[in-house]
Amino acid sequence: MNQEPTAQEPILRIDGLSKSFGPVRAVDNVSLDIQRNEFFALLGPSGCGKTTLLRMLAGFETPGSGRILLDGTDIAPLSPEKRPLNLMFQSYALFPHMTIRKNLSYGLEMERLAKTEINHRVDEIMAVTDLTPFAERKPEQLSGGQKQRVALARSLIKRPKVLLLDEPLGALDKKLRERMQLELKRLQHEVGITFIIVTHDQEEALVMADRMAILKDGRLLQCGAPEEIYEHPADRFVANFIGVMNFISGVVTPNGSFEADGLSVPMPGAAAGPATLAIRPESIAVSMNGGGIAGSLVDAAYHGLDRVLHVKIAACETPLQVRVPAHTSADLGIGSPIHLGIDPDRCRLFPD
Amino acid sequence: MSFQASRPNLLAAPAVAWLLVFMVLPCLLILSYAFFERGTWGGVVYDFTLENFQRVVDPLYAKIFLNSARIAGLVTLIAILIAYPAAYAINRAPKHRQAMLLFFAVLPFWSNYLIRTYAWIVLLNREGLLNNLLRMAGYDGEPLSLLYSEGAVIVGLVYNYLPFVILAIYSTLSRLNPELMEASRDLGGGPVSTFLRVTLPLTMSGVAAGGVFVFVLSIGNFVTPALLGGGRFQMIGNVVYDQFLTANDWPFGAALGMVLIATMIILLFLQGRATAHASGERAGAPS
Numbered sequence: 072m073n074q075e076p077t078a079q080e081p082i083l084r085i086d087g088l089s090k091s092f093g094p095v096r097a098v099d100n101v102s103l104d105i106q107r108n109e110f111f112a113l114l115g116p117s118g119c120g121k122t123t124l125l126r127m128l129a130g131f132e133t134p135g136s137g138r139i140l141l142d143g144t145d146i147a148p149l150s151p152e153k154r155p156l157n158l159m160f161q162s163y164a165l166f167p168h169m170t171i172r173k174n175l176s177y178g179l180e181m182e183r184l185a186k187t188e189i190n191h192r193v194d195e196i197m198a199v200t201d202l203t204p205f206a207e208r209k210p211e212q213l214s215g216g217q218k219q220r221v222a223l224a225r226s227l228i229k230r231p232k233v234l235l236l237d238e239p240l241g242a243l244d245k246k247l248r249e250r251m252q253l254e255l256k257r258l259q260h261e262v263g264i265t266f267i268i269v270t271h272d273q274e275e276a277l278v279m280a281d282r283m284a285i286l287k288d289g290r291l292l293q294c295g296a297p298e299e300i301y302e303h304p305a306d307r308f309v310a311n312f313i314g315v316m317n318f319i320s321g322v323v324t325p326n327g328s329f330e331a332d333g334l335s336v337p338m339p340g341a342a343a344g345p346a347t348l349a350i351r352p353e354s355i356a357v358s359m360n361g362g363g364i365a366g367s368l369v370d371a372a373y374h375g376l377d378r379v380l381h382v383k384i385a386a387c388e389t390p391l392q393v394r395v396p397a398h399t400s401a402d403l404g405i406g407s408p409i410h411l412g413i414d415p416d417r418c419r420l421f422p423d
Numbered sequence: 424m425s426f427q428a429s430r431p432n433l434l435a436a437p438a439v440a441w442l443l444v445f446m447v448l449p450c451l452l453i454l455s456y457a458f459f460e461r462g463t464w465g466g467v468v469y470d471f472t473l474e475n476f477q478r479v480v481d482p483l484y485a486k487i488f489l490n491s492a493r494i495a496g497l498v499t500l501i502a503i504l505i506a507y508p509a510a511y512a513i514n515r516a517p518k519h520r521q522a523m524l525l526f527f528a529v530l531p532f533w534s535n536y537l538i539r540t541y542a543w544i545v546l547l548n549r550e551g552l553l554n555n556l557l558r559m560a561g562y563d564g565e566p567l568s569l570l571y572s573e574g575a576v577i578v579g580l581v582y583n584y585l586p587f588v589i590l591a592i593y594s595t596l597s598r599l600n601p602e603l604m605e606a607s608r609d610l611g612g613g614p615v616s617t618f619l620r621v622t623l624p625l626t627m628s629g630v631a632a633g634g635v636f637v638f639v640l641s642i643g644n645f646v647t648p649a650l651l652g653g654g655r656f657q658m659i660g661n662v663v664y665d666q667f668l669t670a671n672d673w674p675f676g677a678a679l680g681m682v683l684i685a686t687m688i689i690l691l692f693l694q695g696r697a698t699a700h701a702s703g704e705r706a707g708a709p710s
């Protein structure tokens with residue numbers, strides 16, 4: 072794993088954490104260090120154990136094995152109400168019988184703070200999250216986006232050391248989700264609290280996270296900065312899961328060259344044997360003057376700024392996706408021959 | 424009203440007709456006797472009078488009525504205090520075991536009401552199981568007179584209606600999103616605060632439904648007081664029973680019945696409002 076050591080002591084250290092439900096290994100020996108004030112994303116397909124991991128951190132599931140160190144102390148013996156971290160539930164879990172103001176003050180009342188202090192902090196958090204007009208409403212009288220903000224504010228008001236967010240934007244529509252991604256990031260910066268956010272949306276993780284971890288079937292596949300994971304996926308699964316990736320199967324020859332039908336890419340130093348070449352759509356060039364890999368255009372999708380060409384080549388069953396600037400490809404008709412160039416430096420090779 | 428909106432009404436028509444013809448009409452007929460005079464040899468003389476209602480507020484009957492209400496209230500309270508933990512435990516049990524536990528909770532229901540009540544006589548009488556057990560445990564005083572007392576009536580009523588309350592509370596508990604309780608814990612609430620401020624308020628509708636049910640059935644009950652209370656113990660249901668079957672004073676019995684039914688309707692109405700309130704069906708959002 073690409074977890075570089077940092078001078079700073081991590082605020083949260085997850086050490087060999089596992090949890091099984093019967094035969095299902097929901098979380099399987101996961102180790103992670105989360106840095107102070109980091110915006111950390113846990114990314115993985117549905118059912119990979121993200122919620123279970125968060126619930127262990129929050130204290131709602133007992134780990135099968137492993138340790139959770141918060142600021143250096145093991146929090147395993149603490150019950151949920153004693154842990155200085157808060158969980159924002161996927162379902163928001165707002166108290167339906169309380170007004171928004173009551174929902175927000177609940178956590179502070181549990182700390183037995185003075186009334187004036189509570190009121191002050193509730194007003195403050197409502198201002199930050201634009202909830203002031205809804206103070207006296209009940210949760211059912213709010214839209215999805217407003218409920219999401221209440222859930223967030225209700226956790227933030229506790230000033231936890233770490234805030235855990237379980238798919239906080241999952242229930243919102245696309246436009247609102249995109250706005251809230253930036254909003255969350257801004258807020259995290261403002262309040263200076265470490266965020267661990269769970270999502271199954273790789274784009275969301277790329278946009279928001281300082282660092283992210285990819286989970287599959289309860290196991291940690293890779294951890295690192297978004298750029299790092301996008302550019303250097305550790306395995307085929309990560310490569311496929313993050314962004315769009317073209318895969319071409321072939322063989323690496325003993326003299327270090329990847330060969331497939333009508334295609335040869337020099338891969339010096341690669342181990343010989345069957346392998347899969349992975350390349351991003353934006354790393355394939357279209358050469359208009361012939362030369363390179365011959366193919367034909369099957370489909371083209373206009374995306375405003377650029378265009379994604381689907382190009383059938385002999386080496387590969389599924390057409391390759393090629394991303395080109397929209398203005399350079401306007402005159403290409405479906406079926407027209409096309410030649411592609413692949414930059415070996417921007418390819419990843421996965422032995423089969 | 425549109426075609427679509429009127430369709431559900433049509434579907435309910437047979438049930439409504441059944442209730443009207445076999446339930447509401449006979450009740451109204453009987454209750455209407457309350458406004459007429461009693462014949463010298465029983466029966467009803469159709470002369471309008473309010474005299475029956477004057478008798479209802481007679482201290483003698485008012486006292487029995489209030490006493491019945493007190494007993495029904497005690498029964499309700501005890502039933503809720505027993506049923507809530509039971510429903511809570513059933514709801515906490517693994518999903519696949521809950522159906523079985525509920526089955527056991529309502530098991531007594533499948534036997535006849537009279538048999539169930541007589542069973543208590545077997546348990547409580549001076550030669551009964553309880554006294555025998557006490558003797559076996561070394562007690563050698565006079566056998567306890569457990570039967571034919573207010574306590575026996577309360578025990579019998581609680582026992583009979585407990586399953587209703589367990590079911591009513593369980594149904595609200597099982598519909599409660601468990602993450603609400605977890606959110607409370609997460610926000611720093613201990614188990615007690617969580618129960619008092621989240622779980623209980625959100626299941627009050629079940630408590631109210633079960634409670635009103637028990638109260639209404641208890642206050643009008645005449646079988647259990649007759650069997651477990653012996654002759655010396657009267658609840659308002661027994662008085663009504665006597666007016667119709669012994670004293671042959673149907674108009675007065677009808678007047679007493681009307682007061683009982685009015686009490687029940689008011690309680691059911693209040694409970695309905697509480698439920699609507701709890702599930703947020705209230706209109707008019709303050710903004």
Ligand SMILES: Nc1ncnc2c1ncn2[C@@H]1O[C@H](COP(=O)(O)OP(=O)(O)O)[C@@H](O)[C@H]1O
Pocket residue numbers: 092095096097115116117118119120121122123124
């Ligand atoms: N309480 C539970 N009992 C049994 N299996 C569970 C329970 N919670 C989660 N699982 C299983 O553990 C796996 C991971 O679930 P979860 O953590 O909810 O995944 P995610 O949040 O990534 O979608 C899934 O296979 C799920 O079915």
Ligand SMILES: [Mg+2]
Pocket residue numbers: 121122161237
């Ligand atoms: Mg989940």
